Amino acid sequence: MLKAQAAIGCSATWLLTGVPPMEAVKPKSGAGQVEAKLNEITSAPAYNPLSMAGDNFEPGPDLRPRRYPEISWVQAGMWAELCENFEPDEHTIWHQCHIDLGPCGFVVTVRGPSMTAPAGVYPSFPDGIKLFVSPDAEALPGKYVIVRREGKATFKKLTLVEGEMYLEALNPDWPERYQRLKEGDQFCGVVRHAGFDL
Numbered sequence: 290m291l292k293a294q295a296a297i298g299c300s301a302t303w304l305l306t307g308v309p310p311m312e313a314v315k316p317k318s319g320a321g322q323v324e325a326k327l328n329e330i331t332s333a334p335a336y337n338p339l340s341m342a343g344d345n346f347e348p349g350p351d352l353r354p355r356r357y358p359e360i361s362w363v364q365a366g367m368w369a370e371l372c373e374n375f376e377p378d379e380h381t382i383w384h385q386c387h388i389d390l391g392p393c394g395f396v397v398t399v400r401g402p403s404m405t406a407p408a409g410v411y412p413s414f415p416d417g418i419k420l421f422v423s424p425d426a427e428a429l430p431g432k433y434v435i436v437r438r439e440g441k442a443t444f445k446k447l448t449l450v451e452g453e454m455y456l457e458a459l460n461p462d463w464p465e466r467y468q469r470l471k472e473g474d475q476f477c478g479v480v481r482h483a484g485f486d487l
């Protein structure tokens with residue numbers, strides 16, 4: 290770049306961007322040289338990646354990690370009532386998630402085999418996996434949900450069968466694999482992410 294600048298007699302700014310001034314600043318000796326360089330730098334346009342992006346640019350997702358408390362299944366069933374007044378103590382375990390679960394997001398640990406799918410079937414939620422839950426997400430067919438039924442929280446897949454909503458266990462050997470959604474069932478949240486602590 291410096292060789293081209295010297296050979297042509299133009300400024301580095303003009304070579305890089307095409308923005309005037311085309312003429313190179315003639316360096317002076319000593320303090321003048323520093324002043325000339327500062328003039329060249331400050332006259333260069335600010336780098337703005339958005340200006341070079343074109344029409345097909347869109348910002349990427351917000352990947353800032355967020356912290357959510359791990360709570361019990363009893364707490365999960367009542368989380369809508371507890372969230373606003375939840376006060377963590379020194380025993381509260383916090384987990385980070387790259388997905389925004391909202392201000393009342395929480396984490397629960399799967400217990401039992403009801404959501405363990407057969408080998409090779411995805412997704413599967415075996416005993417011990419952490420579920421990252423958004424209470425604000427909409428519960429739609431095909432989503433994995435936490436539902437309070439008769440005072441107890443349960444984790445199942447929300448499934449639509451012949452126009453009726455069911456809670457489905459992924460384990461084909463689970464007794465009562467399909468349970469019809471009934472009056473009084475309350476959605477506590479939608480699972481947005483799952484993973485193990487290693």
